Each structure stands twice: as structure tokens, then as C-alpha cells.
Amino acid sequence: GPEGTAGKxxxxLQAIASALQPVNxxxxxxxxxxxLDLVRTGMLRSGDRLPSERxxxxxxxxxxxxxxxxxxxxxxLGVVKSHHGGGAYITDLK
Incomplete structure (x- = not known):
């Protein structure tokens, strides 16, 4: 029936949309x-500075x-706060 073709x-369309997503x-x-896992497990805590971009x-x-x-x-998501030229920090996750 017509529902079948609409589903197809x-x-x-979804396949095309995902193919058009940026590669990265x-x-x-x-x-x-x-x-997020590192934050959840407590390996990264609020105020921790992430390693540099490089x-x-x-x-x-x-x-x-x-x-x-x-x-x-x-x-x-409010998990990281970037300081211009000063790296990224884990925010205060309360």
C-alpha cells in the first residue's frame, strides 16, 4: 500500500541526510x-583543565x-567552558 512507499x-531521505553529515x-x-564518560567516572572533575588542543x-x-x-x-551541553587562549575547563557540574 501507500504507507510502504512512504516508509521507503x-x-x-535519512540515508541521504546522514551521508551529508560532516565527515567528522x-x-x-x-x-x-x-x-562525558571521564566526567561521569570522576576522572575529570569540575574545574579540571583539559589538555591543550595540540x-x-x-x-x-x-x-x-x-x-x-x-x-x-x-x-x-554546558560540560566544558572554553577560555579564549586559555584552554578548556570542565564546568561546575552541580
Missing amino acids: SNAR AGVAQSVVNRI ELIQILNISRPSLREAIRALST
């Missing part, structure tokens, strides 16, 4: 998840754009 085209979106997302790129073996994307996402 919707799935196709998945990478950034996994970095976000890893940082260090994080080496540690995580990712590109600068991916890292920036991840840090941006973390600050949107």
Missing part, C-alpha cells in the same frame, strides 16, 4: 562521549576540526 522514501561528526560525537589531537588521534567540533558540542 523516508528511510532513503561521528568522530566529534565519540570524543564528546569519551569526555595534546588532545595527539592523544585522541583526530583532526583539529573534529576536536573543535567536540569542544563546541561540550560547551553547548
Whole structure:
């Protein structure tokens, strides 16, 4: 019936949409998840400074754009606060 075709085209649209995502979106997302895990397990606490951008790129073996994307996402979530030229810190998570 007509419902079947609607479902198919919707799935196709989703496939196209995910193909159009920035290549580093998945990478950034996994970095976000890893940082959130470190916060949850208490390895990173509020006020802790994250390693420098250069260090994080080496540690995580990712590109600068991916890292920036991840840090941006973390600050949107309110987990990280970036200080211009002064690195990124875990926020006071109360």
C-alpha cells in the first residue's frame, strides 16, 4: 500500500541526510562521549583543565576540526567552558 512507499522514501531521505553529515561528526560525537564518560567516572572533575588542543589531537588521534567540533558540542551541553587562549575547563557540574 501507500504507507510502504512512504516508509521507503523516508528511510532513503535519512540515508541521504546522514551521508551529508560532516565527515567528522561521528568522530566529534565519540570524543564528546569519551569526555562525558571521564566526567561521569570522576576522572575529570569540575574545574579540571583539559589538555591543550595540540595534546588532545595527539592523544585522541583526530583532526583539529573534529576536536573543535567536540569542544563546541561540550560547551553547548554546558560540560566544558572554553577560555579564549586559555584552554578548556570542565564546568561546575552541580
